Amino acid sequence: MHIERLAVDPSVGLAMPPQRLLDALADLDVPVELVDEDEQFGPGDAVVSFGHRDSFIDADWVHCIRAGYDEFPVGVYDEAGTYLTNSTGIHGTTVGETVIGYLLTLARRLHVYRDAQHDHEWTRPRYDEPFTLRDERICVVGLGTLGQGVTDRAAALDMDVVGVRQSGKPVDGVSTVYTPDQLHEAIRDARFVVLATPLTPETEGMIAEPEFETMRDDGYLVNVARGPVVDEAALVAALEREAIAGAALDAFDDEPLPEDSPLWDFDEVVLTPHVSAATSKYHEDIATLVRENVENIAAGEALTNRVV
């Protein structure tokens, strides 16, 4: 493969100003250009994009600027011999810090005071509402980049950290690692259950009514994975009947979250608009990954983060 042009798709604008990415890639030996949505591609083309377009299949290589590539038709890329790479490996700090932010917000009740502030209300919590993260159990489901970013920080706050991993092999800072078939055992005693898996046929609907019944009734669900990993209707029902205490959600079935979703209105639900990985340095992180693979291709070496 010989890359003659690196095309930046306008969809990268969903994560960063495209010009920042163009500037960060300006030192490459290949021309880098922002293209239109209807651009056509051919041999020698590489594309950097947030989402998929059918025209990409004619390029040699497509880089997805997200870790989750569930919206890309992977089989079609594979069949066409078009390389697809993703951006796993760069979100451990951003998402890790956001998740700790959710945990601290819920435990220290910051969302309650911020809500009251809008009404100029001096609100004090019930005596038994606030708690500390120290010694509370967190169960992180998926111990890859995101999961490790969360477990490292949770361990630093003296939380009791357990996790779920496909292999079940030990992970630094995680006291017990369960396998997916032990999910209920893993989440049963956790104050916080954090979802950090990709969306796959195995993880779709992984957290549904039986899991909410298994969770502690003072437990919180945190979803920074993908919306469909959670059965959203079952989540709403669990919140309504107080089977769990609340949730922090960054990913939803439909995004933007529809205005009439009941999830907007729970006091104990903190919603963020799929921004847990947002950072003003995103263009640099993506440029580092893309540069590495441009160099790998030039050297005839294997692509980093190759999906197919």
Ligand code: NAD
């Ligand atoms: P990663 O590949 O580094 O880690 C994912 C881990 O989940 C892997 O270790 C994998 O083995 C594990 N896994 C898969 N199925 C599992 C199961 N059934 N049970 C337990 N573990 C399972 O990926 P990552 O960079 O950590 O990202 C993970 C996912 O998080 C992405 O695919 C994406 O969907 C989502 N994500 C969301 C945001 C956001 O802004 N909210 C940002 C980055 C990633």
